[in-house]
Amino acid sequence: MPTYDVIVLGAGSTGENVADRAHRGGLSAVVVESELVGGECSYWACMPSKALLRSGQALDAAKAVEGAQEAVTGSLDVAKVFERRDGFTSHWKDDGQVQWLEGAGIDLVRGVGRITGPKQVTVTAEDGTVTELTATHAVVVSTGSDAMLPPVDGLADAKPWTAREATSAEAAPASLVILGGGVIGVEMATAYASFGTEVTVIEGGPRVLATYEEFVGETVTTSLRDKGVRVLSGVRATAVSRGADGVTVTTGDGQSVTAAELLVAAGRTPRTADIGLDTIGLEPGSWLEVDDTLLVTGFDWLYAAGDCNHRALLTHMGKYQARACGDVIAARAKGTVETPAWSRFTADADHAAVPQVVFCEPEVAAVGLTEKQAREKGIDVKTAEYEIGNVAGAAVYADGYAGHAKIVVDAAREVVVGVTLLGPVVGEMLHAATVMVVGEVPLSRLWHAVPSYPTISEVWLRLLETYGL
Numbered sequence: 001m002p003t004y005d006v007i008v009l010g011a012g013s014t015g016e017n018v019a020d021r022a023h024r025g026g027l028s029a030v031v032v033e034s035e036l037v038g039g040e041c042s043y044w045a046c047m048p049s050k051a052l053l054r055s056g057q058a059l060d061a062a063k064a065v066e067g068a069q070e071a072v073t074g075s076l077d078v079a080k081v082f083e084r085r086d087g088f089t090s091h092w093k094d095d096g097q098v099q100w101l102e103g104a105g106i107d108l109v110r111g112v113g114r115i116t117g118p119k120q121v122t123v124t125a126e127d128g129t130v131t132e133l134t135a136t137h138a139v140v141v142s143t144g145s146d147a148m149l150p151p152v153d154g155l156a157d158a159k160p161w162t163a164r165e166a167t168s169a170e171a172a173p174a175s176l177v178i179l180g181g182g183v184i185g186v187e188m189a190t191a192y193a194s195f196g197t198e199v200t201v202i203e204g205g206p207r208v209l210a211t212y213e214e215f216v217g218e219t220v221t222t223s224l225r226d227k228g229v230r231v232l233s234g235v236r237a238t239a240v241s242r243g244a245d246g247v248t249v250t251t252g253d254g255q256s257v258t259a260a261e262l263l264v265a266a267g268r269t270p271r272t273a274d275i276g277l278d279t280i281g282l283e284p285g286s287w288l289e290v291d292d293t294l295l296v297t298g299f300d301w302l303y304a305a306g307d308c309n310h311r312a313l314l315t316h317m318g319k320y321q322a323r324a325c326g327d328v329i330a331a332r333a334k335g336t337v338e339t340p341a342w343s344r345f346t347a348d349a350d351h352a353a354v355p356q357v358v359f360c361e362p363e364v365a366a367v368g369l370t371e372k373q374a375r376e377k378g379i380d381v382k383t384a385e386y387e388i389g390n391v392a393g394a395a396v397y398a399d400g401y402a403g404h405a406k407i408v409v410d411a412a413r414e415v416v417v418g419v420t421l422l423g424p425v426v427g428e429m430l431h432a433a434t435v436m437v438v439g440e441v442p443l444s445r446l447w448h449a450v451p452s453y454p455t456i457s458e459v460w461l462r463l464l465e466t467y468g469l
């Protein structure tokens with residue numbers, strides 16, 4: 001019965017990093033993986049989706065600059081885009097990541113892992129071989145999340161695409177209907193529209209990207225429509241059926257949309273249904289509730305990091321949690337440790353400063369609280385907004401640059417608690433915003449962070465001036 005200091009269930013981006021940090025902290029670590037080492041991000045999420053989006057964005061960027069636009073004489077080579085995407089997923093082979101694990105001194109056991117009791121994990125390989133593992137210090141669940149199928153009549157039988165099929169498709173279908181106008185729905189609508197697919201987005205909420213500042217959803221809807229995407233918001237799918245001419249979605253207001261394929265992008269569900277949670281008194285299929293050190297409530301040996309704890313379903317946040325989790329396990333193995341807020345053993349940014357870029361057009365970049373969220377928290381809110389196109393750097397970057405920026409300030413403390421940026425390449429400005437939110441840099445000090453001329457970052461100065469500095 002092999003014994004390790006730490007057993008990590010799931011070798012996605014989170015699990016790999018937990019194991020690495022624990023190992024660097026002097027512990028032995030094994031990861032258990034039932035599919036591909038590297039997980040969702042590498043093969044069916046971040047990497048392939050961004051690869052599918054990038055060529056269209058590059059083409060649009062060239063078309064937005066006089067002198068360059070004249071050189072654009074053709075359209076997107078869709079087959080090449082898919083070929084390029086295949087390179088980013090390493091053709092769905094994980095040899096490179098397995099090699100990385102070996103180099104990092106972390107063992108790998110392939111198969112489905114299930115917790116069978118305190119600090120016990122049983123792994124069943126594809127050929128039926130069973131390996132029993134014991135942990136001396138900790139078991140970490142980092143099994144990720146799956147696409148959630150909402151309870152719509154006929155949906156499962158219609159064999160819809162999930163994000164996996166959308167990101168690994170071999171070719172673009174003639175038409176695609178997407179259920180859900182969140183980040184995945186909007187990104188895939190943007191990518192497939194750029195391939196010439198006739199796309200319809202059905203969003204039950206008031207607008208797409210509804211969790212962001214209101215101007216985001218409004219602008220992105222207009223931009224999707226300009227690209228020929230049909231956007232139906234405030235409309236729910238009530239029934240789905242697949243027939244000879246494709247998939248038909250019927251909506252609550254009596255419309256019906258037929259397309260060659262249907263993509264469900266309506267949320268995520270935890271991949272915890274079959275990992276043995278019942279053997280330790282937890283509900284199978286539930287999100288795992290953790291404290292800021294990623295320790296599962298009620299346990300001193302069970303941790304959960306990444307998507308499966310539902311704190312921030314993003315690769316960079318999972319890896320951030322992984323660093324805290326691996327470090328705190330190693331430290332606790334050496335004795336009791338203090339875990340004050342904002343120490344290397346806690347994932348406090350999960351609550352205050354989750355940065356996210358939506359790679360649609362225009363790009364969306366946000367961190368911290370929206371105005372609505374800040375007001376709900378009882379913060380004394382003051383905001384400032386600015387049209388990014390008015391700064392010289394933006395005008396040079398693209399003719400007719402259209403973009404908008406908003407800061408949400410805690411007026412009592414005079415610190416920025418939220419930033420939303422909308423416009424071409426704003427994703428590259430997001431880290432400055434993250435630093436100001438995490439660092440709680442006083443506005444009076446931010447005044448001295450002088451943006452270079454002529455860059456789009458000049459918008460930071462304009463926002464402070466608009467605020468009243």
Ligand SMILES: Cc1cc2nc3c(=O)[nH]c(=O)nc-3n(C[C@H](O)[C@H](O)[C@H](O)COP(=O)(O)OP(=O)(O)OC[C@H]3O[C@@H](n4cnc5c(N)ncnc54)[C@H](O)[C@@H]3O)c2cc1C
Pocket residue numbers: 009010011012013014015032033034035036037038039040041044045046047049050111112113114142143144145163167184271274275305306307308312313314315316317318
């Ligand atoms: C289409 C799409 C695009 C996205 N784009 C971005 C983006 O641009 N940027 C970003 O930050 N985030 C993005 N995300 C989110 C990001 O992909 C996830 O947050 C991230 O992959 C979660 O990592 P994880 O390690 O928690 O889980 P996963 O990557 O899902 O890893 C979990 C691993 O556990 C394994 N596993 C599960 N159960 C068992 C078991 N019982 N035994 C053994 N192994 C098991 C799985 O096979 C998997 O390899 C995107 C998501 C989607 C769907």
